[in-house]
Amino acid sequence: MSILSKEDYEEPQCLLDMNRDAQRPSFSVPVGRIVEKLDEYLSHDDWAGAGRHLAYWLAEAKAGGDRRGELSIRNEMMGYFRKSGKEAEARASMAEALRLLEELGMTGNIIAGTTWVNAATVCKTFGHADEALPYFELARALYEKELPETDGRLGGLYNNMALALADLGRYGEAESYYRKTLETMKKVPGSELEQAVTWLNLADLVHEQDEDADINGMLETAEALLKTESLPRNGYYAYVCRTCAPGFDYYGWFMTAKELREAAEKIYAGT
DSSP states (O other): OSOOGGGGGGOOTTTOOSSOOOOOOOOOHHHHHHHHHHHHHTTTTTHHHHHHHHHHHHHHHHHHTTTHHHHHHHHHHHHHHTTTOOOOHHHHHHHHHHHHHHHOOOOOSSSHHHHHHHHHHHHHHHTTTHHHHHHHHHHHHHHHSSSSTTOOHHHHHHHHHHHHHHHTHHHHHHHHHHHHHHHHHHTSSTTTHHHHHHHHHHHHHHHHHHHTTTOOHHHHHHHHTTOOTOOOOOOHHHHHHHHHHHHHHHTTTTHHHHHHHHHHHHHHTTT
């Protein structure tokens, strides 16, 4: 899933155009194509290739003075390093993205909300939920003002806020945000994977508070959503299957976990 909309960026300009405004970059990186290629690397489980790809285009954006393009790539790098478990690199990308956001005067733009969500998710992933919440709140205020209720970014925000609140032991608030996630994502076509993840998160929350609670209904719902026939079996599907499998293992749903892993490996293998 693309982090920033490619429509917000310009295609590369000819370096021989000497009539360009001096404040504009000498070269604008093709953000849309960069994200598409990144998705292609990840769909083949090629994390090393994805890292080289991002590093190359970051250098290009910096060399061309394309700060908007750099902001986009920094956002992608936050997610890449977070998923790779590299805290120092994720935080370095986070710091640069936040700096660029201020420098470009874009804190009122929807891109700011995306950057704050990414920053918050980095903090939460590496055990700093208290640090994450202020960024989530900034994003929530902007998203709820600017985005329609059918926008999946709202659901993603609510789900990640719930995870942070759960880490802080604020279970009632966490459950409320999980419910808001589900309410929002039901309005978003093709969001079955995101709904499945939220149902698993909600099951974890209920189980953490009461180990004897019956969460089978939640697990059944998540399983059914993951197996939705109309969903494209692409790299994102594989990533979600691989991410969800340990949760089913934990609750003894070993066959479901096995099927999800096999589905992911089949996609990554290109078969």
